[in-house]
Amino acid sequence: MRFSGFRVIAEALTGHKGWKPLWRNPDPQPAYDYVIVGGGGHGLATAYYLAKTFRQARIAVLEKGWLGSGNIGRNTTIIRSNYLLPGNEPFYEFSMKLWEGLEQEFNFNAMVSQRGILNLIHTDGQRDAYRRRGNAMLLAGADAELLNRDQVREMAPYLNFDNARFPIKGGLVQRRAGTARHDGVAWGYARGADIHGVDLIQNCEVTGFRIENGRVLGVETSRGYIGAGKVGVAVAGSSSRVMAMAGMRLPIESHVLQAFVSEGLKPLIPGVITFGAGHFYVSQSDKGGLVFGGDIDGYNSYAQRGNLPVIEDVAEGGMALMPMIGRARLLRTWGGIMDMSMDGTPIIDKTPVEGLFLNAGWCYGGFKATPASGYAFAHLLATGQTHDTTRFMRLDRFERGHVIDEKGMGAQPNLH
């Protein structure tokens, strides 16, 4: 079933009776060539590219809940490629390019909307830092523009430019950045994977690995043993728990990140705006709600909900930046579990167990990475070779001393 404007009109005229479920709901087979653990954005994208681009046979995605029940359906949907370091920026720009063709690629409306991201500048030092970041982005083929105060005022006249402590002095804008519909991304990849023969198996929790002579043979699950040629783990906030079953300790702590949405308002925020002097960022959904967030709560957590101090901190940031937000009512807050890595950068690599591969450490920024992460992980699983854009995102970089620490914070996950 292909989606098109014509199809929508035809269905509208015939009472919408022709729509079918987007994917099958198969029972697990005894064995697969490739088993992907985790049916979030990254697992589904991996299965999609593995089946479509690398044309590998017999693939399953095992998801303990329902598809998209994790962070892919909880994030604030920002996509951007405004990183600084050579270990990161080419990867995120590769992802940005995949976003730009994604909807045509998998024939599904993921509501990719390139309305730009504006990082505000409040001090001269910050302008230098953002100029350097912008130049690094340009070198990697991304777009970046430094704006002065008047140009920012034109984009967002309602910001508090004269805040006595943090006056706005300019901004770094990436116009190709924006947002996408998080669920739509999961559904689009799931449907695409299913069309190419991938078995998407829900309510199937991986409870152990069968490993013999240093090689993975398959996985124990809540729906029985499933044999596998290769296993790729992409379980985001659960990475430490799942890899512990393979006897591994990871350079990761799990932390909770909260997000917020206001009542629906008329169009107000053109793209994404980030406060440069506190933890607050905001965009507006297509329904009109202001979607905003701030920093992680900062202590180890698997609770999928946070505490009041961070809610207060985010609200204060919002009030400092755009005081009018105080008139909007908050509708909902929620939390998701982040796999915060020791240098703030993800890991896509093989593991010491042969046939077992790891995709983890996405911190609070893995949504934007979904297409490239899936592509690179599929490349690694299919060819055994690291994809060029992830060649620095290795698991052994910590012991080798080649960390990729964008903020220069050291091995302290709650500071990244």
Place this chain on the structure above:
Amino acid sequence: MLIPHPLLGPRDAQEFTYLGDASLLNRPDGMAEGALPAFCDYVYLRDNPAGIHRELWFHEQGDRSWLVVTRNTLTHEILGAELARDVALRRQK
């Protein structure tokens, strides 16, 4: 979250700064053989359990003592707190 400070009674967790797993108290001997891999484990690798976690909190806006807090990471329930100093001294015995 309220942390039951052994000297000051229940204190708001906001007064504290969080460091991480209490195993950070067990710094390896840098002069010993095999110090390099031991330090790599110490600095970078974590158990990161879902459930009971012993962790270091610094009472930065209070009496500036380090505490070892026992907390359930699945529920945020705090099960106890003691001075990190006491934990370290007990270990030396």
